Every structure is written in structure tokens, then in C-alpha cells.
Amino acid sequence: xxxxxxxxxxxxxxxxxxxxxxxxxxxxxxxxxxxxxxxxxxxxxxxxxxxxxxxxxxxxxxxxxxxxxxxxxxxxxxxxxxxxxxxxxxxxxxxxxxxxxxxxxxxxxxxxxxxxxxxxxxxxxxxxxxxxxxxxxxxxxxxxxxxxxxxxxxxxxxxxxxxxxxxxxxxxxxxxxxxxxxxxxxxxxxxxxxxxxxxxxxxxxxxxxxxxxxxxxxxxxxxxxxxxxxxxxxxxxxxx
Amino acid sequence: xxxxxxxxxxxxxxxxxxxxxxxxxxxxxxxxxxxxxxxxxxxxxxxxxxxxxxxxxxxxxxxxxxxxxxxxxxxxxxxxxxxxxxxxxxxxxxxxxxxxxxxxxxxxxxxxxxxxxxxxxxxxxxxxxxxxxxxxxxxxxxxxxxxxxxxxxxxxxxxxxxxxxxxxxxxxxxxxxxxxxxxxxxxxxxxxxxxxxxxxxxxxxxxxxxxxxxxxxxxxxxxxxxxxxxxxxxxxxxxxxxxxx
Numbered sequence: 001x002x003x004x005x006x007x008x009x010x011x012x013x014x015x016x017x018x019x020x021x022x023x024x025x026x027x028x029x030x031x032x033x034x035x036x037x038x039x040x041x042x043x044x045x046x047x048x049x050x051x052x053x054x055x056x057x058x059x060x061x062x063x064x065x066x067x068x069x070x071x072x073x074x075x076x077x078x079x080x081x082x083x084x085x086x087x088x089x090x091x092x093x094x095x096x097x098x099x100x101x102x103x104x105x106x107x108x109x110x111x112x113x114x115x116x117x118x119x120x121x122x123x124x125x126x127x128x129x130x131x132x133x134x135x136x137x138x139x140x141x142x143x144x145x146x147x148x149x150x151x152x153x154x155x156x157x158x159x160x161x162x163x164x165x166x167x168x169x170x171x172x173x174x175x176x177x178x179x180x181x182x183x184x185x186x187x188x189x190x191x192x193x194x195x196x197x198x199x200x201x202x203x204x205x206x207x208x209x210x211x212x213x214x215x216x217x218x219x220x221x222x223x224x225x226x227x228x229x230x231x232x233x234x235x236x237x238x239x240x
Numbered sequence: 241x242x243x244x245x246x247x248x249x250x251x252x253x254x255x256x257x258x259x260x261x262x263x264x265x266x267x268x269x270x271x272x273x274x275x276x277x278x279x280x281x282x283x284x285x286x287x288x289x290x291x292x293x294x295x296x297x298x299x300x301x302x303x304x305x306x307x308x309x310x311x312x313x314x315x316x317x318x319x320x321x322x323x324x325x326x327x328x329x330x331x332x333x334x335x336x337x338x339x340x341x342x343x344x345x346x347x348x349x350x351x352x353x354x355x356x357x358x359x360x361x362x363x364x365x366x367x368x369x370x371x372x373x374x375x376x377x378x379x380x381x382x383x384x385x386x387x388x389x390x391x392x393x394x395x396x397x398x399x400x401x402x403x404x405x406x407x408x409x410x411x412x413x414x415x416x417x418x419x420x421x422x423x424x425x426x427x428x429x430x431x432x433x434x435x436x437x438x439x440x441x442x443x444x445x446x447x448x449x450x451x452x453x454x455x456x457x458x459x460x461x462x463x464x465x466x467x468x469x470x471x472x473x474x475x476x477x478x479x480x481x482x483x484x485x
Contacts, residue, residue, distance in 0.1 A: 014485055051327045055483045069482065071329075079327040085320030089256045101248040102328045126259060146328070 004029040004150060004181035005050055010059035012045050019045045020204045022059065027183060027197075032176050034195030034212075035185040036228065042204040043185040044082060047152050050183060051079040063150055075103060078148030082155050084139035088128035092119055092138045095127060096145055103146035113145035116171050118164060133159040140168070144175065151175065153184040157191065169194050189224040200228060207235055241333040249330070249338030250345075253312070257346065267308070267346060271300040271354040279362045290365050290449065293358050295418050297373055298445045300354065301347045301381035302438065303409050309343055309388030310401045317392065326482040335480065336473050340385050347381030348374070368448035372458070376448065379465045380441045386472035393479030412438035417446075437468035 005027040012020040019042045027033045035043050048054035049061050052069020061068035064076060086095045096110035114120050117137040122130060127138050140156055153172075157165045169191070176182055176196075184195070192198055193212050200208030200215070208215055208231050212224060219227035257264060275293060282289035316322045316335075325335065351374045358364040366373065387408055395401035415425070415433035422433050433439045444461035448454070 048323075053323050053326050053483055055485045074327060074329045077327055079324055081320045081324055083320055085324045087252070087256055087321060088319070089259045090252070091259075094252070094255055098248060098252045099328070102245055102325075102330055104244065142324070 002029040003027070004031075004064060005183065006060075006062040007046070007049070008060045008062075010046070010049060010061060011057040012042075012049060012054060012059075013057050014045060018057075018204065020049075023204065023206060025199055025206055025209060027181060027199075029181050030176055030179050031196040032172055032182045032184060032194070034192045034198045035183060035201060036187065036189075036192050036198055037185075037201035038187065041201045043201060044154055046201070047079075047154050047183065047185060050150075051077055051152050053079075073150075075146070076149040078143040078146055078151045080140055080143040080151075080153045080156055084127075084135040086127050086135065086139045086142055089126065091124055091126055092130070092134075092141070093123040095138055096123075096141050099142040100145045105146065109147075110141075110145055113141040116144060117141045118167060133161070133164070136160070137164075137168075144171075147180075149180060151180050151182045153182065155185055155187075157186070157188070165191075189228070192224050200231060202232060202235075207231055241331045241337070242329070245330055245334045246337055246341075249334050250342045253338055253342035254345065256312075257342075263308070264346075267304055267350055268353055270304070271296075271350060272357050274300065275354060275358055275362065286363070286365075289362070291446075292418070293362065293364050294366060294373065294445050294449045295416075295442050297351065297355055297358060298377050298380045298441050299413060299416075299438070301351055301377050302384040302441075303405065304350070305343050305347055305381040305384035306388040306391075306409060307384075307402065307405055309339060309385045310392045310395065310404060311398055313339065313389050313392035314395055314398060314401045318396075322480075323484075332477050332480045332482075336389060336477055339389060340382055340469075340473065343385045344378060344382045347385075348378050351377035351381065366449045367452045368450075368454065368458075372448045372454060373445065376441055376444050376462060376465075379462060379469070380438070383437055383441070383465055383469050383472070386469045386476060389476040390472050390479065393476070412436045415439065416442040418442060437465050440464040440468075 003026045007023055007025050010020050010023040037043055045054060049056055050063060050068055063073055066073050092114060093110065096114050097107055100110040114123055117140050119137050119141060122134055127135060130138065136159060157168055160168065172182055186192060195212060198212055198215055199206060216222055216224060216227050219230040221227050221230065278293050278296060279289060355370055355374055359370055391404040391408060392401060395404060415429060415436055416438045422430055422439060440461040444458045447458035
């Protein structure tokens, strides 16, 4: 399978702390890759490096054959930050239209993106007046509006009700089927099962990289939560 | 920089402001109230009113646009929208000029309304043209925008951002020649006032007040203010980093 994202020996410091310590992984094109790990394990930092807004100490990140953050990539990447990053003092539609216009797209594309996240009904509302779940969907709409080839989603389904979460995952699946590469972080194991591949990350180290099924087989359990735990214990034993 | 992205960014910033009706009302009305206050303060001294009101027409837009821009840009930095914009085709200059032009347009409206009140209701009398007064006022507003963009880089919270207003604005107002003529200041104060851009815009306004036709000094002063705007924008661009720790 063709590689969309290639991370090689990536070292990143945030403040005085080293967050990623020579991180290496590859992410295949047209797939949904889940980035799993506890809070503070380096998920967001890795994602920031992939979209090219993170200062890197050493190592290399290549996206679609170009260095991360390079000019040609800026038309091909969609990034959803963990906290919704939309303009509170614009309506949902105005936000979507602004981000659409940055890619040279028009009002119809903006409306389609809103439809995709189930926000058409709230298009005229100011983002500042929305509920938390709606806000993060507004933010998601602005990430997918440019029809990116690589979509980096930092916890996209936090605060969404189960029905909506299901619909959003159907949407991600459809985007991947169209050829988009999706990197999505989560700490909900139920979502991990929906990914094509999982990267398990802990304390800035990659401790697992396989399909959900294979990870469960290796760990000898049908429960991903338990599998994650066993992998951590095995690694700790190996280290000790 | 792309003309299309610049235009759409200007539209976005103006739209944000338009949704905040109270802020728009404050931008337009506050200078009018302050001018009214001045008018009644100097009821008996119309010549003094002419001098001070003219300078105030330049100072109000500077202060107000500085405040609005530093908060708007700080929000862009803290809300994550700036980080996201830097993953899109937006260029730094699209953002800087977007803010400069959007708030410059608002400042033009503000200066036009305030000048109209001063000239037609309060009989402000200047030898030179009203248009020059508005041009200088707008240049001052854009100077405020440029310094606001720059200062927002040094504030982490809105509390800190508003504190930059007295730091940046008050020394310039004290030393611009409004309270003490710059020539009669102590040498070191005069030297400081020489490097503060507001000194030149106030001098330019005073020239318009005293001469029927635009003078060489006025054009030179306006040029210096524009130079200060470009310098502040360039420094502001240096504080905008696509990659952060």
C-alpha cells in the first residue's frame, strides 16, 4: 500500500520536556489510522508535526512525498484541533464559507460540509451560541470543507451523542473510501475498533502498530482496552 | 500573499465586527461623546478647541484601533484559529494586511463621522482641508492596528493585552506636543518624542490646521507615519510563526 505519511526518528521538545523520542511510523494512503494513547502521551504533538505547525528538534515528517508544512501541502491538509478553532463571532455558515474560500471553494462546498456534519439546521447561528458538541462539529466542517487528501483529526467526536458519533464515523469512512488519508486521535476504545490501523502511543513511544484485530490477537484478548493494558505490561516487563 | 485570500480575510474580519453591534456602536459613538465633552470644556476658548479637537481627531482612532486589534489578534492566537489558518494556504501577509485594511476601513468611517461632527456642529476651524484631516486620522488608525498586531504577540491573556494600551499610547500622547511644545521639552524628552510616530501625525495635523495648502512638513510627517506602519507590520510578521513549540 502506498504511504501517505512517513515519520522518521522524530524528536520533539515542548518546554523542557522531550515529548517524542525518536518516533517512527508510516501511515498508508486512503486509510483511517487511529492514534491511541493516554492524555499527555504525545498524540497532539505528533499531529501538529504532521500538519506542520510544530517546531521539531530532529527527525523527518513527510506527507504525500513533501516535507510536512511545505507550501503545496497547505491545499491538501485538513486539521481539526482538539479545542474547536472556529470564530465565535461568526455564524456557522460564515465560518465554513471563510475556510472554503481559502481553498478557492464556494458557498455550495461550505454548505455541503455543514450538511456532512449535520449542522445545516444551525447554519445561521453564531458559533458562540452553540452547544459544545455543535461547536466541535462546526470546527470539523471547516477541516473537511477543503476536501483534503490528508485529514488530521484530534479527538473529533468528544462530546457527541452516540448517534451523531456513528454518523461522523460513517462520514470519515466515506472520505477514506474516496481516497483521503485520515489520522484520528481518540482515547475511546470503541472508536479504535473502527480504524483500519492503530498506532498505540505511550509516553512518546510507539508501543503498537497494527490492525485492531491483529492487536487483539497478539495480546490474546477480545477487548481493546485490555489489549492496550497487556501490551503496556509486556513492554514494562521487557524493559525491567 | 494572494489577492483572493486577502479579500476574503478582510470580509471575514469585517463580518466578525458586524456581529458585535455594541463594539461598532462604541467605535463610532465614543469619539463623538469625547468631542462633545471637549466642545463644552472649551466653550469660552474656541481657538484652543480648534487646536485640541483637531489633534484628538488623530488620537482617538489610534487608541481605539490599537485596542481592538490587539484583542482581536490575541483571540486569533489563543482560540487556535491562527494555528489552523497556518495549515491552510493563508499567508502571514494576508493576515496582517487583512487586519490592517479591515480595521482601516472601519477607522475611515469613524474618522469621517467624528470629523463631520467637529466641523459642522462644533465649528471646528482649520486652514487646510477636511480630507487631509481624515487621511491623517486613518493613517493613525492603521498605525494603531499595526502596533496592536505587534503587541498582541507579547500578551498571553486579554488582561495583559489591554495593559499595553497605556504603555504604547500614553507616552506618545504626553510627548506629542499636545501638553508641552516639543521644542521646549528637555533635550532627552525631545529626543524620545522624535522617535515616537504620534509626534509626527500630530505635527501633520497641526500643519493642516495652520496652512490652507498641504505643506512639505505635512507630507514628510505623513511619510514618517507610513514608514512606522510598515516597520510595525514587518516586526509583527516576524512574531507570526507557522511553527511553534
